[in-house]
Structure formats: C-alpha cells, structure tokens
Amino acid sequence: MTSEEQLKPVLIIIGNSNVGKTSLTRYLVSNPKKFKGKTGKIPGTTLLLKKIQDPLMPFDILDLPGFGFMKRTSRRRTEHIKKMIIIHIEKHFKEFFLGIVVVNALRIRDELEKWFYKSEETIPLTFEFINLFKEFNTPVLVVLNKIDKLNLIDRKKIETFFFDSATKFGLKLVKFNEFKGFDGSVFPVLMTSALKKIGIKELKEIVESQFKKITP
Numbered sequence: 001m002t003s004e005e006q007l008k009p010v011l012i013i014i015g016n017s018n019v020g021k022t023s024l025t026r027y028l029v030s031n032p033k034k035f036k037g038k039t040g041k042i043p044g045t046t047l048l049l050k051k052i053q054d055p056l057m058p059f060d061i062l063d064l065p066g067f068g069f070m071k072r073t074s075r076r077r078t079e080h081i082k083k084m085i086i087i088h089i090e091k092h093f094k095e096f097f098l099g100i101v102v103v104n105a106l107r108i109r110d111e112l113e114k115w116f117y118k119s120e121e122t123i124p125l126t127f128e129f130i131n132l133f134k135e136f137n138t139p140v141l142v143v144l145n146k147i148d149k150l151n152l153i154d155r156k157k158i159e160t161f162f163f164d165s166a167t168k169f170g171l172k173l174v175k176f177n178e179f180k181g182f183d184g185s186v187f188p189v190l191m192t193s194a195l196k197k198i199g200i201k202e203l204k205e206i207v208e209s210q211f212k213k214i215t216p
C-alpha cells in the first residue's frame with residue numbers, strides 16, 4: 001500500500017469565500033510557519049479541492065474553496081465549485097470526523113436578513129451546509145470568525161440574531177461554552193478571530209477531542 005492509499009480521517013472546512021477558512025486552518029496544522037495555504041484579500045483565494053496532508057498530523061484537513069462572493073471568478077465557475085463540493089461531500093462523508101462551517105460574523109446578518117425579510121432567492125448557505133452535514137451524521141462546529149471587527153455589544157447582537165434565525169430554520173445551535181457533546185441534532189457555535197487569535201485554543205481543543213473519539 002502506498003502512503004496515498006492510507007486514508008486518514010478528514011477535518012473538512014467549509015464556508016463562503018473570504019470568511020477566513022485558510023487563516024483558521026493555519027492554526028490547525030503541525031507547523032503554521034511552514035503552512036503554504038494562501039490567504040487573501042480577494043475572495044476566491046483557495047481554488048483547489050485538495051487535502052492538506054501533513055505527515056506529522058494524525059488527520060488530513062480539507063480546506064475548501066469558498067463559493068459566493070467571488071469577484072475573481074465567473075458565476076458559472078462559482079456554480080461549478082459549489083457542485084464539486086457537494087459531490088465531494090456526498091462521496092466522502094465517511095472520511096470526515098468533523099465539519100467546520102465558517103461564517104463571517106460581519107456578513108451573516110445581511111445574508112440572513114435577505115433571506116428572511118426580502119424573500120430573495122438566496123438561500124442562507126450557512127444553514128444549507130449545516131444541513132448537508134447533518135444528513136450524513138457528520139458532527140458540525142459553526143465558527144463565527146472575524147469578531148475582532150465587532151465590539152462586545154455587536155458580538156452579542158449578532159450571536160442572538162444568528163441563533164434566532166437558526167431556530168426559525170429548524171436548526172438547534174448552542175453556545176460553545178454550554179455545549180455538552182455532539183448528538184447529531186445540536187451544533188456548537190464558536191466565536192473566533194484568526195487575526196487576533198481569539199477562540200483558537202477552543203477550536204484546536206474541539207478538533208482534537210473529536211478526533212480522539214473516532215480513534216480506538
């Protein structure tokens with residue numbers, strides 16, 4: 001068997017473009033300084049569907065390209081990426097020990113308001129992703145990133161709005177510090193800043209503890 005055939009469990013990271021998926025991934029690899037994943041100001045920085053296979057780590061990370069808000073790519077390409085990701089999840093769900101859905105805390109309100117009040121056809125992708133993983137029984141952590149750009153009052157407001165919206169959508173979310181463990185129906189929400197290193201310790205801890213649960 002070649003090393004390529006020895007499948008490691010996979011941590012899958014998903015979310016809209018430019019939310020900070022690659023920036024958060026950097027903290028999860030064995031040596032962030034050597035991490036080659038590109039982060040960027042322009043949405044659509046990560047374009048390949050390729051696992052990060054770090055020989056020093058017991059699991060692989062799939063840092064996916066984001067879809068939506070991609071200025072650099074055409075609409076057709078965006079649709080193509082979305083389809084590619086969904087097909088990939090459907091085909092490989094058995095390999096995933098944890099899914100992380102990353103949300104830009106600064107944009108989520110807009111995304112959800114559009115859906116609720118303006119009845120636009122944009123589906124709240126965040127909830128769509130959570131549901132997709134739920135379908136396959138993959139535990140999901142929701143991460144609200146970029147909270148360094150919000151003051152404490154706004155953080156609280158956005159958190160409440162996010163939780164209320166999820167409830168209306170039929171999804172049960174729970175604050176990270178009140179989370180007791182995955183049971184397939186409740187999803188923890190962690191607030192982070194990849195820039196200011198807020199919530200990163202908790203992020204690492206949940207990844208590690210979930211990984212331990214699936215390894216004998």
Ligand SMILES: Nc1nc2c(ncn2[C@@H]2O[C@H](COP(=O)(O)OP(=O)(O)OP(=O)(O)O)[C@@H](O)[C@H]2O)c(=O)[nH]1
Nearest residue numbers: 018019020021022023039040044045046066193194
């Ligand atoms: N202020 C702030 N900026 C952040 C944070 N996390 C990421 N960024 C910035 O947001 C931009 C996008 O970050 P990426 O990590 O490339 O985002 P991504 O989700 O991987 O984007 P795609 O690969 O395009 O889907 C970069 O300029 C980052 O420096 C954060 O917590 N706070």
Ligand SMILES: [Mg+2]
Nearest residue numbers: 021022045046
């Ligand atoms: Mg990226």
